[in-house]
Amino acid sequence: MKKGDTLIKMTHVKKSYDGKTNVIEDFSLDVNEGEFVTFLGPSGCGKTTILRMIGGFDTPTSGEILLEGSDISLLPPNERPINTVFQKxxxxxxxNVYDNVAFGLKLKKMDKAQIAEKVRHALEIVDLEGFEKRSITTLSGGQQQRIAIARAIVNEPKLLLLDEPLSALDYKMRKEMQLELKDMHKKLGITFIFVTHDQEEALTMSDKIVVMADGEIQQVGTPEEIYNEPKNVFVADFIGESNIYQGVMSDQLKASFADATFECVDDYEPGTKIDAVIRPEDVDVVAPAEGQLKGTVSSADFKGTFYITFVQCGKYEVEVHCLKHYEPGTEVGLRVVADNIHIIPYDTTINHFEGKIEGYAETGLKVVFADFTLDVEATKIFEGATIKDGVLVDAAGVELSFEGTKVDMSFAPEDAAMYDDENEGDITGEIISFYYIGDHYSYTIRTESEEDYVVNDEYLWNQGDRVSVTLPKETMKFELV
Amino acid sequence: MNKFHFDRKHLTIPYLLYLAVFVVVPLLVVIYYGFTDSEGHISFTNFVAFFCNTKTMGTLLYSLVLAIIVTIICLLLAYPVAYILAKGEYSRKHSFLMVFVLPMWINFTLRVTALKEILTLLEGNLAFHPFLNTVIGMVYDFLPFMIMPLYNALTKLDNSMIEASRDLGANGRQTFLKVILPLSVPGIISGITMVFLPAMTNYVVLDMVYNSTYIMGSLIGSYFSSYDWNNGSLISAVLLILIGLFTILTNRMAGDKDSRERGRV
Structure with missing residues (x-):
């Protein structure tokens, strides 16, 4: 094997614990020899589950995990040339320390002198020479962490898995260990797969970042790609700070959002609905007359190397990181150069639901969806059709058959409304994620039947809140599947 | 003026009184009676009478053998049960544990009587296998006391320990011998202590299954019921020292201090 060859190949891996909901949805990824790969995502996104499947502590429900070309997905952990550094x-x-580190070697029936030499070398790598005889309980958290690493690397695995190994350390120690781990990776030449929810950690350490949410890969790329070219709004919001605005391409290389038009470098068809992402450090503060946006400073907080400044431009809020301090109330202008505006085409797959026509309702057709049943005017589904004397007929008066016909329904996030009273709306569910878009929040609400509804609301709710949603029956669009 | 101030340490007074009246004084009384004769003179006659009598030494030996056998059988039966209850993925784990521990809530005599009836049904006459029946009766009675400490020790054993062992190349058997067993030693010791002493002294079971052989408990009982407090006390004292030695020994074997703390009931 040489650097760059595929070491681990995962294809269509799925994992479900209860047979109903998938913790991992169709996960495919290649990890190359010698790489430092980080799985990054909020808690519950499935990153640890993937790691456990590579380590052999969980088996995929379906799909393959290949190590150097052979399927290992059903192999027990002790038969895999992989070692793990556990979270705790x-x-x-x-x-004692020596016997902990030597645990794996002793099982391989290696001779004593060789074991002693390897243990000494491993302890040297983690900077804990002379700790052999110490009891584990007398060690500090940082030292235990290092012993755990030594215990794993002493076996010279092909792949080292690290499950949030730094999360229990304090800030300074964590920073130090990040650099040491990166250094160790370079020296050892072993492939590392690292799991974390800390985006800064991921950006600092990795060759390749796999951003995950909700059991699915959102984006795979180098730290620079992930930061500068986020593929979707989730990645833009999760990695670093972002200003996100909804808008439209008004012309060739021109985007309109936040009540202004900006030059940009991403080429999309004029008229395309878009999300524009601007990093706070890319916004320049200028004199009010020179700005593309004009606004009033609403707050400025010192952050050590810069001020987090919020500027209110009409109804849109802009976060700016600048070196100069602006008193709240100051009138300023804001400019963003074309290169720093990142355009993401609006995700048109959201809020599409499939239903089935199951008969006549009081006034129209009865369409049954996973979470609710609608009474839909016939013409909204079949153009020009009406119900005459209890029979569905088209414009020409010919009877139409519809039993079991599948229908795609969609609505715009801004047309739905959210309530905390569970009886108020048409569906109830839990907020699983949200982000701020210039002048409002965009919430994703998941119901019991695993359907996701995206709803805009100007007020701040919390992740995990149970809410009900009223669906915009007037503006819903229907299409035959 | 010395006014009485209520202090937190005054809360210990009832417990100190309790300990003095029900633990320290009886112990001293036992030792006093054990080393005096019926006239109240200090003497070692009881001591000599116990250790130089083949009949009493035979009883001690019989009790030891019985207790060791019962303890070993309890341990062998309880460990897999405790392990499955602690580590298995059953939705009704707690109800299962309940079923095993429930007998502890039922009157002891009632339980032994019930068992006696079952054994009679199976064997016809209990007199044919007195030793076997005694062992069965004791194992049945003391098993929950072995399961509980083992269960506690095994639930506290973090699953990541087992995963780490597998990760480092140990198969199931090696993981059990090198990680699970050593880490559950404190629970094993607790269980042994809770079963061994009752097995040496609890003669109710023997009575119930018509085992007329004496064990330590019946010996003490017979002395006390014939008002021979001196000999009865001496044997109690000897037993106390034996159990004390046994506990010290097992704790030594358990190794370092912090693993001893783990899993204690």
Whole structure:
């Protein structure tokens, strides 16, 4: 094997614990020899589950995990040339440092002198020479962390898995360990797969970042690609700070959002609905007359190397990171150069639901969806059709058959409304994610039947809140599938 | 003027009184009676009488053998049960544990009587297998006391320990021997202590299954019921020292201090 060859190949891996909901949805990824790959995502996104499947502690419900070309997905952990650094270290309290590190080697029936030499070398790598005889319980968190790493690398695995290994350390220690781990990776030449929810950690350490949400890969790329060219609004919002605005391409290389028009470098068809992402550090503060946007400073907080400044431009809020301090109330102008505006085409797949026509309702057709049943005017589904004397007929008066016909319904996020009273709306569910778009929040609400509804609301709710949603029956669009 | 101030340490007074009246004084009384004769003179006659009598030494030996056998059988039966209850993925884990521990809530005599009836039904006459029946009766009675500490020790054993062991190349058997077993030693010791002493002294079971052989408990009982407090006390004291030695020994074997703390009931 040489650097750059595929070490781990995962194809269409799915995992479900209860047989109904998928924790991992169709996960495919290649990890190359010698790479430092980070799985990054909020808690519950499935990143640890993927790691556990590579380590052998969970088996995929379907799909393949290939190691150097052979399927290992059903192999027990002790038969895989892979070692893990566990989140809570999982050192054996009944063994001392030496016996902990030597655990794997002793099982391989290696001779004593060789084991002693390898253990000494591993402890040297993690900077804990001379700790052999110490009891695990006398070690600090940072030292235990290092022993856990030594215990894993001493076996010279092809792949080292690290499950949020730094999350229990304090800030300074974490920073130090990040650099040390990166250094160790370079020295050892072993492939690392690292799991974290800390985006800064991921950006600092990785060759390749896999951003995950909700059991699915959102984007795979180098830290620079992930930061500068986020593929969707989730990635833009999760990695670093972002200003996100909804808008439209008004012309060739021109985007309209936040009540202004900006030059940009991403070429999309005029008229395309878009989300524009601007990093706070890319916004320049200028004199009011020179700005593309004009606004009033609403707050400025010192952050050590810069001020987090919020500027209210009409109804849109802009976050700016600038070195100069602006008193709240100051009139300013804001400019963004074309290169720093990142355009993401609006995700048109959201809020599409499939239903089935199951008969006549009081006034129209009865369409049944996973979470609700609608009474839909016949003409909205079949153009020109009406119901005459209890029979569906088209414009020419010919009877139409519709039993079991599938219908795609969609609505715009801004037309739906959210309530905290569960009886108020048409569906109820839990807020699973949200982000701020210039002048409002965009919420994703998941119902019991695993359907996701995207709803805009100007007020701040929390992740995990149970809410009900009224669907915009007037503006819904229907299409035959 | 010395006014009485209520202090937190005054809360310990009832417990100190309790300990003095029900633990320290009886112990001293036992030792006093054990080393005096019926006239109240200090003497070692009881001591000599116990250790130089083949009949009493035979009883001690019989009790030890019985207790060791019962303890080992309890341990062998309880460990897999405790392990499955603690580590298995059953939705009704707690109800299962309940079923195993429930007998502890039922009157002891009632339980032994019930068992006696079952054994009679199976064997016809209990007199044919007195030793076997005693062992069965004791194992049945003391099993929950072995399961509980083992269950506690095994639930506290973090699953990541087992995963780490597998990760480092150990198969199921090696993981059990090198990680699970050593880490559950404190629970094993607790269980042994809770079963061993009752097995040496609890003669109700023997009575119930018509085992006329004496064990330590019946010996003490017979002395006390014939008002021979001196000999009865001496044997109690000897037993106390034996159990004390046994506990110290097992704790030594358990190794370092912090693993001893783990899993204690």
């Amino acid at each position: 270290y999982a050192l054996f309290p009944h063994l």
